[in-house]
Amino acid sequence: MNTVSESPLDPPSSVPTRPSINPADLHFPSGAISLDSSLYIERLPLENHAYQGIEKPGGLVRIQAPQGMGKSSLLLRLTAHARAQGYQTVTINFQTADQDIFTSIGKFLRWFCASVTYHLRKPSCLDDYWDDDIGAKLSCTMYFEDYLLAELDTPLVIALQHVEEIFEHVAIAVDFLPLLRFWHEQAKQGDVFRHLRLMVSHSTEVYVPLNINHSPFNVGLPIRLPPFNLAQVKALAYAYGLDWESNREAQQLMDLVGGRPALVNMALYDISYGQKTLDQFLQEAPTQASIYRHHLQKLLTTLNHQPELAAALKDVVSAKSGFELEPVIAYKLNSLGLVELRGNECLISCELYRQFFVHKTFSQLDAWRERLAQLEEENTQLKQLVNLDALTQVANRRSFDEFIQAKWQQLGEMQAPLAVILADVDCFKLYNDTYGHQAGDQCLQQVAQAMQKCAQRASDLVARYGGEEFVVVLPLTTAESAAQMAETMLNCIKEKKISHDRSTVATKIVTASMGVASVIPTLDQDPTSLIKAADQALYQAKALGRDRVQIAIAAD
Numbered sequence: 121m122n123t124v125s126e127s128p129l130d131p132p133s134s135v136p137t138r139p140s141i142n143p144a145d146l147h148f149p150s151g152a153i154s155l156d157s158s159l160y161i162e163r164l165p166l167e168n169h170a171y172q173g174i175e176k177p178g179g180l181v182r183i184q185a186p187q188g189m190g191k192s193s194l195l196l197r198l199t200a201h202a203r204a205q206g207y208q209t210v211t212i213n214f215q216t217a218d219q220d221i222f223t224s225i226g227k228f229l230r231w232f233c234a235s236v237t238y239h240l241r242k243p244s245c246l247d248d249y250w251d252d253d254i255g256a257k258l259s260c261t262m263y264f265e266d267y268l269l270a271e272l273d274t275p276l277v278i279a280l281q282h283v284e285e286i287f288e289h290v291a292i293a294v295d296f297l298p299l300l301r302f303w304h305e306q307a308k309q310g311d312v313f314r315h316l317r318l319m320v321s322h323s324t325e326v327y328v329p330l331n332i333n334h335s336p337f338n339v340g341l342p343i344r345l346p347p348f349n350l351a352q353v354k355a356l357a358y359a360y361g362l363d364w365e366s367n368r369e370a371q372q373l374m375d376l377v378g379g380r381p382a383l384v385n386m387a388l389y390d391i392s393y394g395q396k397t398l399d400q401f402l403q404e405a406p407t408q409a410s411i412y413r414h415h416l417q418k419l420l421t422t423l424n425h426q427p428e429l430a431a432a433l434k435d436v437v438s439a440k441s442g443f444e445l446e447p448v449i450a451y452k453l454n455s456l457g458l459v460e461l462r463g464n465e466c467l468i469s470c471e472l473y474r475q476f477f478v479h480k481t482f483s484q485l486d487a488w489r490e491r492l493a494q495l496e497e498e499n500t501q502l503k504q505l506v507n508l509d510a511l512t513q514v515a516n517r518r519s520f521d522e523f524i525q526a527k528w529q530q531l532g533e534m535q536a537p538l539a540v541i542l543a544d545v546d547c548f549k550l551y552n553d554t555y556g557h558q559a560g561d562q563c564l565q566q567v568a569q570a571m572q573k574c575a576q577r578a579s580d581l582v583a584r585y586g587g588e589e590f591v592v593v594l595p596l597t598t599a600e601s602a603a604q605m606a607e608t609m610l611n612c613i614k615e616k617k618i619s620h621d622r623s624t625v626a627t628k629i630v631t632a633s634m635g636v637a638s639v640i641p642t643l644d645q646d647p648t649s650l651i652k653a654a655d656q657a658l659y660q661a662k663a664l665g666r667d668r669v670q671i672a673i674a675a676d
Contacts (some may be wrong), residue, residue, distance in 0.1 A: 125592040144321050149385040152192035155200055159194060159359050159385065166343060171201050173341040174277055177314035178307020180300075180340025184320045186457035186469070188382030191321045195279050200321055204254065204278040207317070209277045210239040212284040220487045221290040226256040237277065238270065257299050264303070265312050275315045283322040284455055290639065294673060297337070304339055324455035325442050325654065347379030356384060360392040369398050374569045378404060378470035380457065406475035415468050416476050419456060428536065429453055434465050437477050443467075448537065448598050477650035495530060495595070510519035511561055519577040520591055524647045527595050532641035539602035539638035540647075541592040542610070542654040543571065546631045546666040548623040549589035563618055563630055564588060570612040574605065591651075598669050599638035606669040614667075625667045633661040637672035 151158045173181040181198070183191050199209045212235050217390045221231045230246060237244050249263040250256075267275065285616050286293045300320070306313040318340075348356070353370040364370055369549070377383035390411040397460035404410045423430040429452055434442045436453070441463025450466050453459040458473055459466040468474045509516040515523070524540070531538045545551075545567055553558040568590065575592055585591040592609070594602050610632060618630035625631045635658030638648050661670035 124447065128441070132605045137659065149382070149389050152191075152196045153325060153385075155196060159356065161356050161359075161381075162195075163190075163194075163346065163352075166345075167197070168355050169341060170194065170198055170343055174198060174202055174207075174317045174319060175205065176317075177275075178304055179317040180304045181319045182337060182340055182342045183319065183345065184325070184342070185325070185345035186323055186454055188380050189347070190283070190381045191323070191345060194345070195281065195319060195321055199277065199279055202275075202317070205275075205654040207275045207277050208272060209279065210236050211279040211281065212236065212239075215282045222286075222292050224256075225292055225295040228292050229260040229299075231257045232296075233268075235261055236264075236268060240276075242268070257295060260299065261303070264316070269312045269315050272315055275317055277317040277319065277512055279319040279321070281321050283320055284324050287322075287324070301339060302581055322450040325461070332422075348374075348381055348384055349379060350374060353379060353384055357388055360388040362388065362392055370612075372398060372402065376402060376471050378472075380470060381508050383412070383415075383472065385442065385471070386415070412472065412476075419473075420477075420480065426452075427536075429456075432466075433458055433476075433477060437474055441465075441467075446596075446598055449601050454539070469572040486639065491534070496578050497670065499595075509568075512565055512584050513570045514572055514590070515581055515583035517583065520581065520585065520593070523581050523583075524593050524651075527593060528647045528650075529643070531595055532643045535640055536596050537598050537638050537640050537648075538650065539594040539597040539599060539636065540654045541594070541602055541606045541609070541634055541636050542585065542604075542658045543590045543592070543606075543632045543634045544652070544658055546625055546633055546662075547623045549622050551630065553624050555619075566616050566618060567613055567630070567632065570616060571609045572673060574609045574612055591654075595637075599636055602636045602638055603669050603671050608635050610667070610669060611636060625665075628666070631667035633658060633666045634669045635659070635661055635672065636669060 149159075170181050170183070173179050183194060185191050195211070199670050202209050212232070213411060217228075217231060223227055230250070233246055234244055237246075245267055246263065249267060286296060300427065301316060303313045303316060304318065307316065318338075350367060350370050353374055354364055354367070357364040357370060373384065373387055373672045377387060387401060387405075390396060391398060394411075401410075405412060406416075407413075416487060423433060428449060430447045432445050433453060435458055436445070442462055444464050445466050450459065450461060453466065454461050458469055460469045499502075507519045508514065524538075527538055545564070546564075548560070551563060555563075562585075568582070568584065569592055571592065574580050575594075578593075579595045581593040583591050583593070592605070597605070612629070613632050616630065619628065620630045621628055623629070623631065635654045635656065637650055637653035637657060639653075641647070641650075657672040658671040661668050664670065
């Protein structure tokens, strides 16, 4: 599905003749731009597509862009358009939810239903529809279908803001997001859900493990908000009453802030209201004297509280070109608007951020790096002391149990991901029956060597899990990165070209099936759920024909 976006060469919808600035608009630019403001720059035809999207029965419009790109302003206009069509509208901001709401899907869905009910000014009847025996998702669906939507004589438009908050709670995301997809699909069948229109706004890519056939992020109308182009910056300058008839001034500003709408608005406000020259503004922009000082300080505070993001940003700022980061880290920095994603690489999003952060020190970064170094040293020592499996010379089951428990505790404290790969040699009983147990032992030794060769970080552990099963523990690793490692191991095993004439795999050599799972540990649980998720993924890999890697849908 093609994402609706705007060409950087598209002209603005209209370039007004030089107006006088409306005194009502001369307030510090923050948050959504009001509906009556002369400072809103339309992005056509993108906005028209969005208006059409919410007019369709069961419509789903997905708006994705980093912070400061105009999502809230567009949602405000889409909501106003919906009301103009006679629709009822509700806005749900997930940043307003208490943290304990995210502890279970039942609690979350009750909060969601109650919030929509409140905004519709209807009495709550949750207890009449909620049934623990059928589960929270079906209860929620019945509440919407038989109560909220059934009594409406006009479509209902629900705007969901800051959906990225849900990505931080995987157990909620893997249930709630597919539920939105289900409602959208029901509308196609002439269901009462035809009256429900959804607008989903989020600031980063989806980084929770969703089955593609269950995800709401590959249906509906996707809209990715781009930065302002040169013509749009000039149009906004005109709206501020600035005489920028040539392209020079607008281009200089874009060279600094990259056309990011919030930063452009603040700059033009400062130049217009503060009666500064553009040169004065550009000189003080990355300093504590500029209009950006509170914005930059807020970003600095965020990075100080998340040293793994600070370390990654330092790498991006220092890189002469793009820098590849762990996907989750990259998505979080992109959500903050600090980096742009170009394929697998990240680039600093604008020169302003480069100038501000290039010499900045982060208060928690050194301590975090020391802790990581200590973790690496402890891992090395543990590997040296670990009990080895006598046959394969990789760690044994007892060592694995101790190791994963220790990593679970450490990474739970750091709130960093822990991944597991569970591998099974395909058709190994047939191999033993055909070639004998001595050949079987040699086969396992070669498989273990191949896997050990691929796991080269000091923090990784390869262990024999039992029989022909092996397990790999990968600290600080997402599911996507762990799957890449598993694919590498799979290829290394096949490169051994160990003959297996009775294998059900077409290549007739020894292969393996692998299940992958990753989760950020919680200290009130243990690693059992992670291992179980990897085991279920392994079962799926074998059911799908073996000789493959399967990622767990979730490690609940």
